[in-house]
Amino acid sequence: MAWMLRLVKIGVEGEGPCADIMEIRRPDDLVDIANLGLTLAEAKRLLAGVQREIVAAQARDHAVRRPECPRCDGVCRVKDYRDHVVSTLFGQVTLRLPRFCCAACGGIEAGIAWPSHCRSTPELDRLQAHLCALMTYRTAADVLGQMFPVDAGTHHETLRRHTLKVGESLGECAAIRPETAASAVVVTLDSTFIRSCAEGERHLEVRVGNVETASGGRQVFGAVAKAGTDIEALIRRNLDAVGRTEDTALAAFTDGCPGLRRSLDDAGVTTAPMLDWFHIAMRLQHLKQIADGLSADDPARVAATAVIVEEVERLHWRIWNGKAKDAQVSIDRIRAVMHHFRGEPDQRRSTAPSRKLWTALRALDGYLTSQSAWLVNYAERHRAGLRVGTAITEGTANFLVNRRMNKSQQMRWSRRGADLLLQVRCAVYNGTLGSGFGQKFQPANDPYPPMAIAA
Ligand SMILES: [Zn+2]
Numbered sequence: 001m002a003w004m005l006r007l008v009k010i011g012v013e014g015e016g017p018c019a020d021i022m023e024i025r026r027p028d029d030l031v032d033i034a035n036l037g038l039t040l041a042e043a044k045r046l047l048a049g050v051q052r053e054i055v056a057a058q059a060r061d062h063a064v065r066r067p068e069c070p071r072c073d074g075v076c077r078v079k080d081y082r083d084h085v086v087s088t089l090f091g092q093v094t095l096r097l098p099r100f101c102c103a104a105c106g107g108i109e110a111g112i113a114w115p116s117h118c119r120s121t122p123e124l125d126r127l128q129a130h131l132c133a134l135m136t137y138r139t140a141a142d143v144l145g146q147m148f149p150v151d152a153g154t155h156h157e158t159l160r161r162h163t164l165k166v167g168e169s170l171g172e173c174a175a176i177r178p179e180t181a182a183s184a185v186v187v188t189l190d191s192t193f194i195r196s197c198a199e200g201e202r203h204l205e206v207r208v209g210n211v212e213t214a215s216g217g218r219q220v221f222g223a224v225a226k227a228g229t230d231i232e233a234l235i236r237r238n239l240d241a242v243g244r245t246e247d248t249a250l251a252a253f254t255d256g257c258p259g260l261r262r263s264l265d266d267a268g269v270t271t272a273p274m275l276d277w278f279h280i281a282m283r284l285q286h287l288k289q290i291a292d293g294l295s296a297d298d299p300a301r302v303a304a305t306a307v308i309v310e311e312v313e314r315l316h317w318r319i320w321n322g323k324a325k326d327a328q329v330s331i332d333r334i335r336a337v338m339h340h341f342r343g344e345p346d347q348r349r350s351t352a353p354s355r356k357l358w359t360a361l362r363a364l365d366g367y368l369t370s371q372s373a374w375l376v377n378y379a380e381r382h383r384a385g386l387r388v389g390t391a392i393t394e395g396t397a398n399f400l401v402n403r404r405m406n407k408s409q410q411m412r413w414s415r416r417g418a419d420l421l422l423q424v425r426c427a428v429y430n431g432t433l434g435s436g437f438g439q440k441f442q443p444a445n446d447p448y449p450p451m452a453i454a455a
Contacts, residue, residue: 001026005046007053021049040146048149051090059095067100067111074104076111087120089127091149120162124150128159129166130433133425134404136411137163160417167420170427171229175240182213182243186387187235187269188253188276189260192397194224194405197412204415206422207231207263208400210238212387217242220429222400227419235267253389255279256371275374277320277389283367284316287360293353295344304337308357319368322377327368331361400425 003024009016022045027035038046067076079101085094100109110116131140137156145154189209196204208222219238223229244250252273254260261273291312294305315330334357341354350356368375378388404425405411405418427433 001028005049007050009057019053021053022046044149048091051088051149052093055088055093055095059097062111063096063098065111067109069102069105069107069109071107072102072105074102076100076102076109079108082116084116085119087124087150089121089124089148089150125162125166126433129163129424130428132159132163133421133428133433163424164417164420166433167423170423170433175237177240178217178243180243181245182215182217182248184214184249184251185239185242185244186212186251186253187239187264188212188389188396189235189264189273190255190276190397191257191260192401192406194401194418195412197414204413204418206397206401206405206418207260208396208422209235210396211235211242211244213242218430220396220400220426222396222422222426224413224415224419224422227415229419229423231263232267235264235269239267239269251387253387254374256367256374273374274376275371277378279389280319280375283360283364284312284319287312287315287357287364290353290357290360294341294357295353300340304340307337308334319375319378321379322375324368324372324375328365331365334361400429 005021005024006018007021008018022042024038024042024046030036063078063081068074069076077100078098081096081098083094083096085092097110097112100111101107102109128140128144131143134140135143137160141154141156141159144150144159187209188211189207191205191207193203194206196202204227205225206222207225208220210218210220212218219241221231221234221238223231223234225231239248239250250269250271252264252269252271253276254264254273256275256279264273288309291305291308294301294308296302296305311330311334315327318324318326318330338354338358341352341357344352344354346352346355381388401422405413405421424433
């Protein structure tokens, strides 16, 4: 069996010329299921063929137009022709386009609204950037190569360059304020680290956050410190994008770092930031896990473990209910029974649980003391339907940065490269990475962007 795929142009005068795109051959029987329908290779050839034909017809139509001179309204003539090689999602195409010359004033007119050095379509740029925001440059290049007849720019280095360019263009967009003002906005600011590829520099600090409205509008943002992206400007822009006005009630959460509080303040978020419950809960969770691993090889230790587990529970309850001042009581009670674990041997691959508990306890104690001014009654807020921390359950930092930039220990980043990729990643999650690069920060109304759940 064979088919001929023929493309027929339809104009105002009816059917125009037609072109044979490709012949498709299939065995006569269906003994082998692999013979069912088109193969991927055929589909790619088909798309590339259709693309070439349509582009050629568009170029022919374009060449017979005679644009008006924008300077003197004179009539333009064809001056010469130039070849344009453009990468598209469906293959690389070569267009032969005329340059026009005004008969009256001699001015040169291209007749196209895109720059003549443009080498790819916005749709290809967007898809490349989108994939690179979600997976490594190498994997993205592989996926593109597998799925599409893209025959240019699929080298991972090229993809990286294109993606960073998209990231750069994102920084130039202004916020678009939504029509409805937000009565209340929650801002969360957090920090994390990624590995640096620069010599003599081990880590890069990344600041990430999100803004949320009661109606579910959400934007995420992030910037690598000292990379050129101004985090305060980002916070302001994101607040504007969800409809912040002078009357908006702002609430802020941070992980307790003074630098983050300063950034919020500089961005005009002057309400005292609360300590994000997510960060406290993680520390308590850590403490619980260690307590559960304490050795129970004699009755005294069993009894001591029971006391510790109970006190960790109580500690959790106290902090959650805004009684962090009494946390010291729990910490002291745990310390009082710790002597039962004296001489507990280190395990084969890690230190003894009791020593870990001692360290974690001291860290928590210091944390609660230094952060006491920013602890609130989380239970009360929760009952009132208010946020106690970031809504993205695993923490904005983890979800925005770690999954793409920290997953593998081998991943090392340049300051600028990480920062620009992060801009793309944020735009992907905000649903604002459109092919019209002028309108990035549209108000997000979807409380859970589909991408945020899928990743
Ligand atoms: Zn002219």
